[in-house]
Amino acid sequence: MTALLSQLGLGRQSLFGSLMLAALVVLIGLIVMAVAEKAQIRVANVFFVNLILVFGLQITMGNSNVANLGHITFTGVAAYVVGILVLPLAIKATGIPNAPFGLAEVLIHFVPAAMIAVVFSTALAFITGLVLTRQTGIAYTIATLALLVIVHTVLTNWVDLTRGPIAMYGIPIRANTVSLMLIAGACAIVARLFRDSRWGLQLRASGEDVLGAEASGVSVRTLRLVAWTLSGFVLSIGGVMYAYMVGTINPKSFYFDAVFLTLAMLILGGMRSVSGAVVGAVIVTLGTELMRWLEGAPVIFGGKMPQIFGLTGFFLGVVIVLFMALRPDGLVGDEELDEMARRLWRERRTKGAKEQAQESET
Amino acid sequence: MGKELKSWLYRCTAAVALGAFSFGATGAASAADDITIGYYVAATGELAPYDSEPGARCMVDIINDKGGVLGGKKLKLIAKDMKGDPALSATVAQELIDEGAVVLLGPPTDTTLIPGGQIAAQSQIPVLSVGSTQVQWPAAVPEVGYLVPYGDNASASAVAEWAIAQGYKTAYLLVSHDIGSYSLVTPQYFGDAFEHLGGKVLGQLNWNFGTNDYSPQVTEIKNLNPRPDVVFAAWIMPDGGVFARQMKAAGLDMPILGTDGLDDPSLIEVGGEGANLVTFGTHGFDSEGSTLKSFYDECKKRDFTVQNIFFGLAGEAVEVIRLAIEKAGSAEPAAINAAIKELENVKGVTTDSMTFKDRGGVPLKELAIVGVRDGKPTLIQRILPKYVADGATKWAVTK
CATH class of the missing domain: 3.40.50.2300 (Response regulator)
Known part of the structure; x- marks a missing residue:
């Protein structure tokens, strides 16, 4: 075990840090389950799905430091694959009676269906990655965006298979807060271990200086492909959980709105660290909820506020602009939370020792 | 550094406190009788x-x-x-x-x-x-x-009934995947009702929402032999207006039929002279x-x-x-x-x-056929469609 870890370039601290982060995610879930009402539990469920997506995005964008606008592609593909596989036959008979490959007669258990969806979508990530990772810089970003548009167009127009723009509904609701928080916790571990691994470190180095990293023997293209595929894997899991949580999917659910929401969460928290993903998702979710509450004309200090729709979008915009201006690295910055805690602890100790030394001198 | 952490912690605490505030305070209780x-x-x-x-x-x-x-x-x-x-x-x-x-x-x-x-x-x-x-x-x-x-099936059927009553025999459908089932399925309802009532659908063309240029479709319709009596699409604005303007400009004085997506004051402005070709079925007319x-x-x-x-x-x-x-x-x-x-x-x-009653959640309503005539929206008739195209899909998720 230790040998394997050191082979991957992982120390005890990475293991500890990733477990801490997963524990934090699970703790959020436990707190919500203990105190929240039904509607707030739904908010938390959406939060966990978004968190999984942000982890997926962090794996590519955070490490390689190149913007990625197409990540939701794999979420959408996985959601549709799982939806088509688990939809009750009676619904298929009227909804997608002409589905190709005999899919109208296929019905499988929700767990293997989820696995098939994740494998399929991850394979798609690998294949597209072969092409995409040949690009660099802005060309790569635009190519990811093009991928999103291509897949969206297919989902919207392959009516026999996806119902096109009409909602695909009737997917059994299988996700709950427990499964969502555990899976989000597992994804936190995956993202953190990748970041701290030899490959993650090399990829981060290439994010700072591509030529320098290549000159030092880092195979940037291969590493980007690995990151892209792993990210596709996590994003596919997010897609499956979305389908199992809402039960109704539509190509629009996996388009620009989802892309920008998850991007905002990651950038706000700090994309260079996995902790940043958690912090960003928590703050955007809480902030959005706060704005939603203000929108509903609440009574504050005895005075009734007017009903103002649209505050939420306004809030997201303002927060992102402020952060980009004042703290471009995001709230957490480069360090993981446990690294930050360790550093501060060390600094305090050295400072304490210095003071003691000064005292003893005088 | 300590300062940085402090400000960071401060921000986190503020965010959490605000969140807790929002969680704790749900809507005010209503009066018991409301x-x-x-x-x-x-x-x-x-x-x-x-x-x-x-x-x-x-x-x-x-x-x-x-x-x-x-x-x-x-x-x-x-x-x-x-x-x-x-x-x-x-x-x-x-x-x-x-x-x-x-x-x-x-x-x-x-x-x-x-x-x-x-x-x-x-x-x-x-x-x-x-x-x-x-x-x-x-x-x-x-x-x-x-x-x-x-339901869209009722409005499309009402428009079909009106068209047949005017003596139109043939129709062309314009279909789009871009506006949900509205633009995709409504033309099929129209076609179903139109043929049921004795008309004939000659074929269909695709269009994309937001293109703002429908000259390919207009040219294709112009070159059809025989030309249809009417065209039907589930337009929304502004695209319906643009299409009408381009039809008029191409010299095609062919009735353009649609449903409530065209029920918007901007139709007159965007469609110009072409707006006078438009007739649609909608919810009501004031x-x-x-x-x-x-x-x-x-x-x-x-x-x-x-x-x-x-x-x-x-x-x-x-x-x-x-x-x-x-x-x-x-x-x-x-x-x-x-x-x-x-x-x-x-x-x-x-x-x-x-x-x-007995409508499966989709009310049967008297609706209005409205046309632009002399540059003004005009109520042509109120109609309760005799035949309604079958819109029933049995995609029930709850028992």
Whole structure:
């Protein structure tokens, strides 16, 4: 075990840090389950799905430091694959009676269906990655965006298979807060271990200086492909959980709105660290909820506020602009939370020792 | 460094405190006797033009000023924005139910309606879509799902009936995948009804929403041999106007048929001369002396701004709820739900006759055929379609 870890370039601290982060995610879930009402539990469920997506995005964008606008592609593909596989036959008979490959007669258990969806979508990530990772810089970003548009167009127009723009509904609701928080916790571990691994470190180095990293023997293209595929894997899991949580999917659910929401969460928290993903998702979710509450004309200090729709979008915009201006690295910055805690602890100790030394001198 | 951490911690604490504040404080308790109507409304986002919170609020005010329902109980409307997001739609519906809503009004698409509807179905709470014409919605949640508008199949059939009555024999359909089932399935309903009534569909063409240039389609229609008598598409604006303008410019004086997506004042401006070719079936027409006109006038007096027909439909939705509560003699969700299913030939706001009984959640309504004539929207006739194309899909998710 230790040998394997050191082979991957992982120390005890990475293991500890990733477990801490997963524990934090699970703790959020436990707190919500203990105190929240039904509607707030739904908010938390959406939060966990978004968190999984942000982890997926962090794996590519955070490490390689190149913007990625197409990540939701794999979420959408996985959601549709799982939806088509688990939809009750009676619904298929009227909804997608002409589905190709005999899919109208296929019905499988929700767990293997989820696995098939994740494998399929991850394979798609690998294949597209072969092409995409040949690009660099802005060309790569635009190519990811093009991928999103291509897949969206297919989902919207392959009516026999996806119902096109009409909602695909009737997917059994299988996700709950427990499964969502555990899976989000597992994804936190995956993202953190990748970041701290030899490959993650090399990829981060290439994010700072591509030529320098290549000159030092880092195979940037291969590493980007690995990151892209792993990210596709996590994003596919997010897609499956979305389908199992809402039960109704539509190509629009996996388009620009989802892309920008998850991007905002990651950038706000700090994309260079996995902790940043958690912090960003928590703050955007809480902030959005706060704005939603203000929108509903609440009574504050005895005075009734007017009903103002649209505050939420306004809030997201303002927060992102402020952060980009004042703290471009995001709230957490480069360090993981446990690294930050360790550093501060060390600094305090050295400072304490210095003071003691000064005292003893005088 | 310590300073940095401190400011960071400060920010985190502030955010958490704000969040806790929002979690702790839910809506104020309502007066015990109020009957709460919840509205998960698309107040922002791209669906916003097809929903109308003010329309519902105005009708609630009018009913309350007239003495409320069930001999003095007041109606209370709680509207919450779901921004056109399916996942948020479920959250918001749950919040509304937790705050005591006995009936829900809902947004205009099946994707956004169904997640909330599935939750409402668990407690037999009826859900009325203010703006949707998609018959897929009541089919998905048949016990509690209702449209307030007619179904697209009814409007398309009404337009087909009108076209046949004018002596038109052949039609061409324009189909698009871009505006949900509206632009995709409505032309099929039209084709079904048109052929059922003795016409013939010669073929169909694709179009894409937002292209703003329909010369390929216009040229193709111009080169058809034989040319169809009419073209039908489920247009929305501004595309319908652009198409009409280009048809006119190409010298094709061919009737352009559609449904309520064309019911927008901008049609005249965008379509120019071409607008005069357009005829469409829609929810109602505020002609002098109509119920819709008097509702609009009353609401304008109360300082509401009437945006479009969905204002009238939102008012109509509240009126349906009032009728059902009075009929049930109770404000229990299951009783209201059962009463809606029994409403027959009642007077609405956009229409003088609507029937929910035995309609599977899609009311049969008298609707209006409106055309642009001499540059003005003109009521051509009110019509209760004799034949309605089969829009039933059996995509039920709840038992």
